[in-house]
Amino acid sequence: MKKFAMLMLSLCAVTWLSACAPEVGSDAWCKQMKEKDSGDWTANEAKDYAKHCVFK
Structure with a gap:
């Protein structure tokens, strides 16, 4: 159960960090x-x- 929790936490962290993109x-x-x-x-x-x- 502890390994599963760490895996889920790692996946959430990777998803959160990779979803950042500068505003248009x-x-x-x-x-x-x-x-x-x-x-x-x-x-x-x-x-x-x-x-x-x-054309700013």
């Missing part, structure tokens, strides 16, 4: 998008990047 339009998000290959951007990401990072 924030400086961190703009920086992340600059580093991402523009060919991998979705249409919405490109629109949001132009709106929030280029």
